Amino acid sequence: MAIAFHFAARSDVGMVRTNNEDSGYAGPHLLAMADGMGGHAGGDVASSAILGALVGLDGESFSGVDATRTLLRRITAANTELGQLAHDDPDLDGMGTTLIAILRARDKLVLAHIGDSRAYVVRGGEVSQITKDHSFVQSLVDEGRLTPEEASTHPQRSLVTRVLTGAEGEEPDVVVRQAIVGDRYLICSDGLSDYVARDTIDEILTTERKPGDCAERLVQLALRAGAPDNVTVVIGDVVDMTQFVPSDSPQIVGAAAAIRRHTRPIPVTPAAKAAALSHEASGGSADDDIELADEGSRSRTTTILRTLGVALVAAILLVGGGYAAYSWSQAQFYVGVNDGRVAVFKGVDQTLGPLDLSQAETTSGIDVDDLPDFYRGQLDRGITMETRSDAAALVRNLEVQAQACRYAKSLGRSCATVPSTWTTPTPTPTPSGSPTVSPTGPLPTGTPGVTPSGSPSPTISPNA
Numbered sequence: 001m002a003i004a005f006h007f008a009a010r011s012d013v014g015m016v017r018t019n020n021e022d023s024g025y026a027g028p029h030l031l032a033m034a035d036g037m038g039g040h041a042g043g044d045v046a047s048s049a050i051l052g053a054l055v056g057l058d059g060e061s062f063s064g065v066d067a068t069r070t071l072l073r074r075i076t077a078a079n080t081e082l083g084q085l086a087h088d089d090p091d092l093d094g095m096g097t098t099l100i101a102i103l104r105a106r107d108k109l110v111l112a113h114i115g116d117s118r119a120y121v122v123r124g125g126e127v128s129q130i131t132k133d134h135s136f137v138q139s140l141v142d143e144g145r146l147t148p149e150e151a152s153t154h155p156q157r158s159l160v161t162r163v164l165t166g167a168e169g170e171e172p173d174v175v176v177r178q179a180i181v182g183d184r185y186l187i188c189s190d191g192l193s194d195y196v197a198r199d200t201i202d203e204i205l206t207t208e209r210k211p212g213d214c215a216e217r218l219v220q221l222a223l224r225a226g227a228p229d230n231v232t233v234v235i236g237d238v239v240d241m242t243q244f245v246p247s248d249s250p251q252i253v254g255a256a257a258a259i260r261r262h263t264r265p266i267p268v269t270p271a272a273k274a275a276a277l278s279h280e281a282s283g284g285s286a287d288d289d290i291e292l293a294d295e296g297s298r299s300r301t302t303t304i305l306r307t308l309g310v311a312l313v314a315a316i317l318l319v320g321g322g323y324a325a326y327s328w329s330q331a332q333f334y335v336g337v338n339d340g341r342v343a344v345f346k347g348v349d350q351t352l353g354p355l356d357l358s359q360a361e362t363t364s365g366i367d368v369d370d371l372p373d374f375y376r377g378q379l380d381r382g383i384t385m386e387t388r389s390d391a392a393a394l395v396r397n398l399e400v401q402a403q404a405c406r407y408a409k410s411l412g413r414s415c416a417t418v419p420s421t422w423t424t425p426t427p428t429p430t431p432s433g434s435p436t437v438s439p440t441g442p443l444p445t446g447t448p449g450v451t452p453s454g455s456p457s458p459t460i461s462p463n464a
Contacts, residue, residue: 027251030057031100050082
């Protein structure tokens with residue numbers, strides 16, 4: 001089963017601060033939030049640099065073990081980059097950032113956490129905190145010297161004991177969780193958790209159906225409570241992509257939403273991610289320009305030979321990186337439009353010069369004009385699926401949507417009024433004998449509090 005996040009991200013500078021040091025990212029396969037610190041010493045740089053190093057993972061296919069290793073490797077490399085930035089610019093000395101990242105790996109979720117930002121999960125209508133603060137007051141709670149209630153108002157509750165600052169040996173805690181369709185995840189900065197009561201957070205998480213509405217309401221409650229700190233909220237509902245297709249356009253908020261000094265642009269479009277993948281596969285980095293050290297005077301022949309050598313190496317790397325990117329693209333599938341009908345494509349919906357990176361494998365009999373507006377818009381952009389069988393399952397569901405849409409039109413209704421979450425159109429007789437359409441089948445898979453029967457209780461287990 002192909003799963004993804006139905007997601008939203010919101011951030012606000014707060015009631016006192018003049019700049020936002022938080023960065024948030026929400027995408028179909030990655031949720032991340034970093035709370036920078038250091039004020040004018042560059043907390044915004046720290047948080048956006050860390051997130052910029054991770055967003056390329058959104059959409060890649062990993063096993064649980066590979067995802068854990070890759071996520072840790074990216075975080076370690078980004079932390080090293082923080083250290084180099086601080087070394088190169090003394091104004092950045094003292095910057096740091098918390099981090100929470102949740103990366104989908106097939107039917108698992110890999111969660112990395114360092115600092116006092118928090119993650120919660122809603123399962124079966126119950127909300128559980130799934131991270132433990134790396135803070136001074138939490139250590140007092142663990143030692144039995146403070147109660148959780150006393151810790152929430154302690155004057156030193158913002159004193160963190162572990163964050164990313166660029167120093168060696170700074171690593172997050174990592175756990176692997178089972179992804180359960182219907183679960184809702186919240187990751188947030190302490191601008192929310194320090195100023196909005198836990199029972200209020202729980203109520204909003206379990207009653208607001210849409211991730212965007214939920215995130216917006218939580219931020220507004222923090223502001224109403226007078227939160228002086230930046231507040232950032234990222235929501236992700238685990239959904240079955242054969243039943244509900246979330247947006248594939250990520251949401252970036254806070255410091256990472258602006259192009260800032262010292263930080264790389266964040267690739268958010270499929271084309272940008274493909275270019276980044278090709279560049280990385282060829283051994284490149286964000287700043288690499290080939291330079292030769294000055295070795296004294298050279299003859300014209302030596303200069304020409306060196307230039308040709310550099311060009312040859314660059315060509316080899318380009319070809320190798322391009323081949324790696326092309327091979328990756330041909331292992332992907334998406335559902336799109338071919339000659340006005342729904343089709344399953346192999347590849348990615350991009351071109352590389354004259355080369356088309358996808359081709360239609362099967363074209364269904366579903367006329368795109370028979371579908372609700374929501375699905376037509378998604379199909380125009382291409383709906384990425386993990387496997388060929390997942391793509392076929394989505395096509396079967398779209399056939400049902402088309403049937404419901406045609407039936408609605410026969411009743412004189414607009415196709416746009418057909419709910420996108422219906423699974424079957426069922427005529428229901430009324431006393432006058434006029435048929436109507438009523439939704440049947442499961443509720444939308446992203447609905448908080450709705451989980452499959454027999455779903456296991458929430459557990460946190462370390463990666464083996």
